[in-house]
Amino acid sequence: MYKLLGGLKDYLKWQDIVTDNAVFRLHNLFTTVLLLTCSLIITATQYVGNPIQCIVGKGLPTHAINTYCWITSTFTMPDAYLREVGSQVAHPGIDNDYGEEDHKKYYTYYQWVCFVLFFQALLCYLPKYIWDTLEGGLMRSIVMGLNIGICREEDKCNKKKVLLDYLLRHVRRHNMYAIRYWICEALCLINIIAQLYFMDHFFDGEFFSYGLRVMSFSEQAQEERVDPMVYVFPRVTKCTFHKYGASGSIQKHDSLCVLPLNIVNEKTYIFLWFWFIILATMLSLLVVYRVVIIAVPTVRPYLLHARNRMVPREVAAAISRKTDVGDWWILYMLGRNMDPIIYREVVAELAKKIETAASNTP
Structure with a gap:
């Protein structure tokens, strides 16, 4: 058998x-x-x-x-x-x-x-x-x-940079x-x-x-x-x-x-x-x-924070506010697959760069 x-x-x-x-x-x-x-x-x-x-x-x-x-x-x-x-x-x-x-x-x-x-x-x-x-x-x-x-550390920094470049280049896609x-x-x-x-x-x-x-x-x-x-x-x-x-x-x-x-x-x-x-x-x-x-975008920051408690709620809120549901889903799934500490660093840097890009946009 x-x-x-x-x-x-x-x-x-x-x-x-x-x-x-x-x-x-x-x-x-x-x-x-x-x-x-x-x-x-x-x-x-x-x-x-x-x-x-x-x-x-x-x-x-x-x-x-x-x-x-x-x-x-x-x-x-x-x-x-x-x-x-x-x-x-x-x-x-x-x-x-x-x-x-x-x-x-x-x-x-x-x-x-x-x-x-x-x-x-x-x-x-x-x-x-x-x-x-x-x-x-x-x-x-x-x-x-x-x-x-x-x-x-060098490999980690290089991979983080490549990942951030990809996410910024393909935001809302x-x-x-x-x-x-x-x-x-x-x-x-x-x-x-x-x-x-x-x-x-x-x-x-x-x-x-x-x-x-x-x-x-x-x-x-x-x-x-x-x-x-x-x-x-x-x-x-x-x-x-x-x-x-x-x-x-x-x-x-x-x-x-x-x-x-x-x-x-x-x-x-x-x-x-x-x-x-x-x-x-x-x-x-x-x-x-x-x-x-x-249908309810306000629940996304809570879910993103619940996925990784090390991600501050204000960072999760900023990310969810500046991205579409598809980008949010990619980040949510990354939280399931990446090391928690590395994920926290990536999300924090991404939030800063998205805010910077949004403020520089006329």
Whole structure:
């Protein structure tokens, strides 16, 4: 198992230069690894047993029936979930269909789960790919190794001078840098909401309320409750197989099919339900937070000061007042990547030079 999943650890490695937000990384990296891990575990049937095992009558090839029921579909009778197991029905949802096709609930998703999870992982990684392409290594270039405080004084002074020259030369030209990143954050929220709707459609409208039903299951009366995990991910289903008899007439064979894979599926998707709800909430709050930063400029000095307490509030206020939101964002991200003492010196010198330049402007 370690060899199977060990390659995913590279996605979670520590980053020496940060160009994004922690919630952004939770969506792009952690969720991607989580979905890929679930897909690999479900795919590796040797770790979870045979995906389907059907009970067949004499004269029928077991392997053929298993394959047929796996690639077509199996079904349950929803009315049978409310009947007592052992006396009225053999298993939850298993009963005679009496030829009533409209009363059957078919399950065809299980053969697609591993592919869907892999596709979801690609969608979660897409915003990071877009941002890395747009960012182009700008933050790493302007940091120039100043994230390490122990360095030669001469090298430090030269790098500080280059950084200050860059910031002064490109003042009020970083708006698109910030806007592109914030659009990628909004894309994360759109992706999660779209995936919630997609999974609800994938499970025939059963996913949105899945987690809530699981939580309320234990509070319901024993004779009235239906285990939502068994209802959405049944462990035992039925499958109908038709074949020709010796005289050429069509024979119908009912089989009980055990789905061990659904034991893994039900645990996987209850965790994904809670994680996607939590992540959607965090991303929604993050988008609101970005709107506040754009719409209320007075909060920027407080955030810049909070990023590095060694930067005086009056310096943070002067910087925020004389620069656009894109320049402010560049300075804010520099505070996350540079040595705190070096960062304080850079911001103080930048504030003086911007004030001087503004006073010399007629």
